[in-house]
Amino acid sequence: xxSNTSFxxxxxxxxxxxxxxxxxxxxxxxxxxxxxxxxxxxxxxxVLVCVHCNSQAGxxxxxxxxxxxxxxxxxxxxxxxxxxxxxxxxGNDRFGSGEWYQLSTGAPVLKSALIALDCRxxxxxxxxxxxxxxxxxxxIHEGHQGPALMYFQRRYSALEAAI
Ligand SMILES: Cc1cc2nc3c(=O)[nH]c(=O)nc-3n(C[C@H](O)[C@H](O)[C@H](O)COP(=O)(O)O)c2cc1C
Numbered sequence: 001x002x003s004n005t006s007f008x009x010x011x012x013x014x015x016x017x018x019x020x021x022x023x024x025x026x027x028x029x030x031x032x033x034x035x036x037x038x039x040x041x042x043x044x045x046x047v048l049v050c051v052h053c054n055s056q057a058g059x060x061x062x063x064x065x066x067x068x069x070x071x072x073x074x075x076x077x078x079x080x081x082x083x084x085x086x087x088x089x090x091g092n093d094r095f096g097s098g099e100w101y102q103l104s105t106g107a108p109v110l111k112s113a114l115i116a117l118d119c120r121x122x123x124x125x126x127x128x129x130x131x132x133x134x135x136x137x138x139x140i141h142e143g144h145q146g147p148a149l150m151y152f153q154r155r156y157s158a159l160e161a162a163i
Contacts, residue, residue, distance in 0.1 A: 015152035017159075020070045020083045020098075021049055022108040027063030029092045029108065030056060033084035035151055036130070037069055045137035047117060053131045056091065062124055067135055068107035069117040074147035074158030076112060104139035114148055116141035 022031035036050035049067060051058035061067055072080055082089050082097040089096070100108040103118040110116060119135035126132075147158040 012154050013152070015150055015157075018072045018080050018149040018151050018156065020072060020079060020110060020113075021051070021057070021061070022068045022070065022100075022110075023057075023061040023064045023066060024102075024106050024108060025064030025066060027060040029095065030060035031083050031094055031108065032057035033080050034069075040134065047119060047135055047137060049133045049135065050127075050130045051133065052129055053126055054129075058131055061133065062121070062131065064107075065121050066105040066107050067119050067121060067133065068103070068105065068109055069119065070108075070110040070113040071115045071117075072110075072149040073112060073114045073143070074149050076110075076149055077156050079110070079112075080149060080156065103141060109141045111143070113141060113143050114146065115143060 016035035019034050019037050020031050021034045034049060038048050040046040040048050051061060079098045081087055082094050095108060099111040103109050105118050105120055107118060117137045118139040119137050121133050121135045123134040124131050147160045150157050150159045
């Protein structure tokens with residue numbers, strides 16, 4: 001049996017892009033930092049996001065039924081830390097970090113994001129501690145090109161495109 005700690009240690013070696021997943025609506029405005037984000041289908045454009053079912057952001061996201069995946073650029077470590085709760089800031093106050101606007105669904109879009117996918121959730125499945133949210137992409141924010149913010153071995157790093 002693999003323990004929770006060994007699993008987390010193993011996953012720390014799976015380098016991943018850092019995103020801030022946001023939402024807004026009747027449940028309020030919320031957001032959290034996430035690496036568990038994945039492309040599912042291109043026809044129709046579909047993604048998945050895994051969020052802890054009991055986290056405040058996870059509850060709000062499911063209530064609103066919509067989300068925006070903001071793919072962070074290198075240098076936006078402070079935004080990532082804020083939305084991971086590492087600065088002791090919660091709920092709507094997290095949006096004091098970064099500049100935001102809205103696209104199609106009303107979920108906050110980060111102006112400095114490399115790319116942002118504005119989505120509507122159509123299915124949620126609970127798997128252990130986390131909820132897998134399947135969402136359809138309704139609009140895309142295209143930011144300036146540049147290095148991406150990655151998370152590897154519990155640290156941030158920058159990923160440059162090869163030339
Ligand atoms: C690099 C990084 C990646 C993370 N990825 C996820 C994730 O994919 N899913 C998740 O539920 N939490 C993830 N977290 C933890 C959440 O960002 C954190 O628990 C957040 O505070 C939840 O928001 P809440 O406090 O409003 O509930 C990650 C944290 C960090 C630092």
